[in-house]
Amino acid sequence: MLWHLKLATLVVTFLHVSLAPAFGQTCNDYSNENIEEESPTQRVGTALSDRDQAIQWSQPADFTEILHFIGDADQLAEHEGIDFIYSDRAVAQVSVRSAADGKVVYVRRGCPQSYPFEPNTEKRGCGGDWGNHIVIVHPNGLFTRYAHLQPDSIQVHVGQKILRGEELAKMGNSGRSDTRHLHFELGVAIQLNSCEPAQSFKYIYNPAVYLGWDDLL
Numbered sequence: 001m002l003w004h005l006k007l008a009t010l011v012v013t014f015l016h017v018s019l020a021p022a023f024g025q026t027c028n029d030y031s032n033e034n035i036e037e038e039s040p041t042q043r044v045g046t047a048l049s050d051r052d053q054a055i056q057w058s059q060p061a062d063f064t065e066i067l068h069f070i071g072d073a074d075q076l077a078e079h080e081g082i083d084f085i086y087s088d089r090a091v092a093q094v095s096v097r098s099a100a101d102g103k104v105v106y107v108r109r110g111c112p113q114s115y116p117f118e119p120n121t122e123k124r125g126c127g128g129d130w131g132n133h134i135v136i137v138h139p140n141g142l143f144t145r146y147a148h149l150q151p152d153s154i155q156v157h158v159g160q161k162i163l164r165g166e167e168l169a170k171m172g173n174s175g176r177s178d179t180r181h182l183h184f185e186l187g188v189a190i191q192l193n194s195c196e197p198a199q200s201f202k203y204i205y206n207p208a209v210y211l212g213w214d215d216l217l
Protein backbone atom coordinates (compact mmCIF):
# COMPACT_ATOMS: atom_id res chain seq x y z
CA MET A 1 0.00 0.00 0.00
CA LEU A 2 2.71 2.39 1.03
CA TRP A 3 4.72 1.47 -2.02
CA HIS A 4 1.75 2.24 -4.24
CA LEU A 5 1.33 5.61 -2.61
CA LYS A 6 4.97 6.38 -3.17
CA LEU A 7 4.74 5.32 -6.77
CA ALA A 8 1.65 7.47 -7.25
CA THR A 9 3.48 10.41 -5.73
CA LEU A 10 6.41 9.83 -8.04
CA VAL A 11 4.16 9.68 -11.09
CA VAL A 12 2.31 12.84 -10.06
CA THR A 13 5.59 14.63 -9.39
CA PHE A 14 6.97 13.55 -12.73
CA LEU A 15 3.83 14.70 -14.56
CA HIS A 16 3.91 18.02 -12.79
CA VAL A 17 7.54 18.62 -13.62
CA SER A 18 7.18 17.58 -17.23
CA LEU A 19 4.04 19.65 -17.88
CA ALA A 20 5.03 22.81 -16.06
CA PRO A 21 7.37 25.17 -17.89
CA ALA A 22 10.94 25.00 -16.64
CA PHE A 23 11.94 27.79 -14.29
CA GLY A 24 12.77 30.91 -16.24
CA GLN A 25 11.20 29.68 -19.47
CA THR A 26 9.27 32.27 -21.42
CA CYS A 27 6.68 31.88 -24.17
CA ASN A 28 6.01 34.36 -26.97
CA ASP A 29 2.34 34.21 -26.04
CA TYR A 30 -0.38 32.02 -24.52
CA SER A 31 -3.19 30.88 -26.79
CA ASN A 32 -6.04 28.48 -26.02
CA GLU A 33 -9.45 28.81 -27.64
CA ASN A 34 -10.94 26.03 -25.54
CA ILE A 35 -10.71 27.47 -22.06
CA GLU A 36 -12.36 30.36 -20.29
CA GLU A 37 -9.98 30.91 -17.40
CA GLU A 38 -10.72 32.69 -14.14
CA SER A 39 -8.65 35.41 -12.53
CA PRO A 40 -9.20 36.87 -9.06
CA THR A 41 -10.57 40.42 -8.85
CA GLN A 42 -7.70 42.81 -8.24
CA ARG A 43 -7.18 44.87 -5.10
CA VAL A 44 -6.59 48.62 -5.18
CA GLY A 45 -3.11 49.54 -3.92
CA THR A 46 -2.19 52.45 -1.69
CA ALA A 47 1.37 53.79 -1.44
CA LEU A 48 3.50 53.92 -4.55
CA SER A 49 6.55 55.44 -2.93
CA ASP A 50 9.02 52.90 -4.29
CA ARG A 51 7.69 53.24 -7.83
CA ASP A 52 7.56 56.98 -8.31
CA GLN A 53 10.47 57.29 -10.70
CA ALA A 54 9.12 59.65 -13.31
CA ILE A 55 8.54 58.27 -16.77
CA GLN A 56 6.61 59.79 -19.62
CA TRP A 57 3.09 58.52 -20.28
CA SER A 58 0.64 59.02 -23.09
CA GLN A 59 -2.96 58.00 -23.68
CA PRO A 60 -3.17 54.42 -25.02
CA ALA A 61 -6.12 54.96 -27.42
CA ASP A 62 -8.41 57.53 -28.96
CA PHE A 63 -11.97 57.42 -27.65
CA THR A 64 -15.50 58.73 -28.01
CA GLU A 65 -16.49 57.91 -24.40
CA ILE A 66 -14.73 57.05 -21.14
CA LEU A 67 -15.74 54.72 -18.32
CA HIS A 68 -13.80 55.53 -15.19
CA PHE A 69 -11.89 53.37 -12.75
CA ILE A 70 -13.97 52.56 -9.63
CA GLY A 71 -12.38 51.33 -6.40
CA ASP A 72 -11.19 52.31 -2.93
CA ALA A 73 -7.72 51.76 -1.50
CA ASP A 74 -7.15 48.27 -0.09
CA GLN A 75 -10.52 47.02 -1.37
CA LEU A 76 -11.31 44.86 -4.39
CA ALA A 77 -11.90 47.19 -7.32
CA GLU A 78 -15.35 47.55 -8.84
CA HIS A 79 -13.93 48.61 -12.20
CA GLU A 80 -10.28 47.68 -12.47
CA GLY A 81 -9.22 50.13 -15.17
CA ILE A 82 -10.27 52.92 -17.53
CA ASP A 83 -12.37 52.04 -20.59
CA PHE A 84 -11.55 53.92 -23.77
CA ILE A 85 -14.72 53.30 -25.82
CA TYR A 86 -14.73 54.05 -29.53
CA SER A 87 -18.30 53.89 -30.77
CA ASP A 88 -17.95 55.55 -34.18
CA ARG A 89 -18.69 52.62 -36.51
CA ALA A 90 -17.36 54.55 -39.51
CA VAL A 91 -13.86 54.00 -38.13
CA ALA A 92 -13.05 50.37 -38.93
CA GLN A 93 -9.87 50.02 -36.87
CA VAL A 94 -8.69 51.84 -33.74
CA SER A 95 -5.06 51.59 -32.63
CA VAL A 96 -4.08 50.50 -29.13
CA ARG A 97 -0.70 52.02 -28.20
CA SER A 98 1.79 51.55 -25.39
CA ALA A 99 1.29 54.17 -22.68
CA ALA A 100 5.05 54.34 -21.98
CA ASP A 101 8.36 52.75 -22.90
CA GLY A 102 8.68 49.21 -21.64
CA LYS A 103 8.91 45.52 -22.40
CA VAL A 104 6.12 43.04 -23.24
CA VAL A 105 5.82 40.41 -20.48
CA TYR A 106 2.51 38.70 -21.31
CA VAL A 107 0.37 38.13 -24.41
CA ARG A 108 -2.99 36.26 -24.38
CA ARG A 109 -4.33 35.35 -27.82
CA GLY A 110 -7.03 33.02 -29.11
CA CYS A 111 -10.17 34.68 -27.69
CA PRO A 112 -12.99 35.03 -30.24
CA GLN A 113 -15.47 37.89 -30.52
CA SER A 114 -18.87 38.35 -32.12
CA TYR A 115 -20.08 41.64 -33.67
CA PRO A 116 -17.91 44.51 -32.36
CA PHE A 117 -20.68 46.92 -31.30
CA GLU A 118 -22.96 44.54 -29.37
CA PRO A 119 -22.21 42.54 -26.20
CA ASN A 120 -19.76 39.79 -27.13
CA THR A 121 -21.47 36.40 -27.10
CA GLU A 122 -18.43 34.19 -27.69
CA LYS A 123 -16.45 32.84 -24.69
CA ARG A 124 -16.82 35.92 -22.49
CA GLY A 125 -14.61 34.31 -19.83
CA CYS A 126 -11.72 33.83 -22.25
CA GLY A 127 -8.49 35.43 -21.09
CA GLY A 128 -9.85 35.79 -17.53
CA ASP A 129 -12.60 38.14 -18.84
CA TRP A 130 -9.91 40.37 -20.40
CA GLY A 131 -10.17 38.56 -23.76
CA ASN A 132 -7.07 38.94 -25.90
CA HIS A 133 -4.68 41.11 -23.91
CA ILE A 134 -1.12 42.36 -23.50
CA VAL A 135 0.86 43.25 -20.36
CA ILE A 136 3.87 45.58 -20.46
CA VAL A 137 6.35 46.30 -17.67
CA HIS A 138 7.77 49.83 -17.51
CA PRO A 139 11.17 51.07 -16.25
CA ASN A 140 9.73 52.16 -12.88
CA GLY A 141 8.35 48.67 -12.15
CA LEU A 142 4.72 49.46 -12.95
CA PHE A 143 2.74 47.27 -15.34
CA THR A 144 0.02 48.19 -17.83
CA ARG A 145 -2.61 45.84 -19.28
CA TYR A 146 -4.42 46.33 -22.61
CA ALA A 147 -7.58 44.20 -22.77
CA HIS A 148 -10.43 43.07 -25.11
CA LEU A 149 -8.19 43.31 -28.18
CA GLN A 150 -9.49 42.36 -31.60
CA PRO A 151 -8.70 38.74 -32.51
CA ASP A 152 -5.55 38.29 -34.59
CA SER A 153 -4.57 41.96 -34.24
CA ILE A 154 -1.75 41.62 -31.68
CA GLN A 155 1.53 42.75 -33.25
CA VAL A 156 3.96 42.11 -30.38
CA HIS A 157 5.42 39.15 -28.48
CA VAL A 158 6.78 38.52 -25.01
CA GLY A 159 10.27 39.94 -24.55
CA GLN A 160 9.84 42.66 -27.15
CA LYS A 161 10.95 46.18 -26.19
CA ILE A 162 8.31 48.83 -26.83
CA LEU A 163 8.39 52.60 -27.15
CA ARG A 164 5.74 54.94 -25.80
CA GLY A 165 3.06 55.44 -28.45
CA GLU A 166 3.98 52.31 -30.40
CA GLU A 167 0.99 50.40 -31.80
CA LEU A 168 0.43 47.07 -30.01
CA ALA A 169 -2.87 45.84 -31.50
CA LYS A 170 -6.35 46.98 -32.54
CA MET A 171 -9.19 47.79 -30.19
CA GLY A 172 -11.71 44.94 -29.98
CA ASN A 173 -14.62 43.36 -28.15
CA SER A 174 -13.20 40.00 -26.97
CA GLY A 175 -13.75 38.59 -23.48
CA ARG A 176 -16.31 40.12 -21.11
CA SER A 177 -16.96 43.17 -23.27
CA ASP A 178 -20.16 44.85 -24.43
CA THR A 179 -18.83 47.03 -27.23
CA ARG A 180 -15.54 47.88 -28.92
CA HIS A 181 -13.25 49.41 -26.29
CA LEU A 182 -9.84 49.27 -24.64
CA HIS A 183 -9.86 48.37 -20.94
CA PHE A 184 -6.58 49.82 -19.64
CA GLU A 185 -5.10 48.84 -16.26
CA LEU A 186 -2.14 50.04 -14.22
CA GLY A 187 -0.71 47.82 -11.51
CA VAL A 188 2.11 45.87 -9.96
CA ALA A 189 2.69 42.16 -10.33
CA ILE A 190 4.78 39.70 -8.38
CA GLN A 191 5.58 37.53 -11.37
CA LEU A 192 3.66 36.79 -14.53
CA ASN A 193 4.20 33.45 -16.25
CA SER A 194 4.08 34.02 -20.01
CA CYS A 195 3.31 30.32 -20.65
CA GLU A 196 0.14 30.21 -18.51
CA PRO A 197 -3.48 31.46 -18.76
CA ALA A 198 -4.40 35.02 -17.71
CA GLN A 199 -3.07 36.29 -14.38
CA SER A 200 -4.15 39.08 -12.06
CA PHE A 201 -1.93 41.88 -10.79
CA LYS A 202 -1.03 41.99 -7.11
CA TYR A 203 -2.36 45.56 -6.84
CA ILE A 204 -3.94 47.98 -9.26
CA TYR A 205 -4.24 51.76 -9.29
CA ASN A 206 -6.49 54.34 -10.88
CA PRO A 207 -4.49 55.13 -14.02
CA ALA A 208 -5.97 58.63 -14.29
CA VAL A 209 -4.72 59.63 -10.84
CA TYR A 210 -1.31 58.07 -11.05
CA LEU A 211 -0.56 59.17 -14.61
CA GLY A 212 -1.86 62.68 -14.02
CA TRP A 213 -4.61 62.39 -16.62
CA ASP A 214 -6.82 64.94 -14.92
CA ASP A 215 -9.19 65.12 -17.87
CA LEU A 216 -9.92 61.40 -17.45
CA LEU A 217 -10.73 61.57 -13.72
Ligand SMILES: [Zn+2]
Nearest residue numbers: 081082083183
Ligand atom coordinates in the same frame (compact mmCIF):
# COMPACT_ATOMS: atom_id res chain seq x y z
ZN1 LIG B 1 -13.17 48.12 -18.20
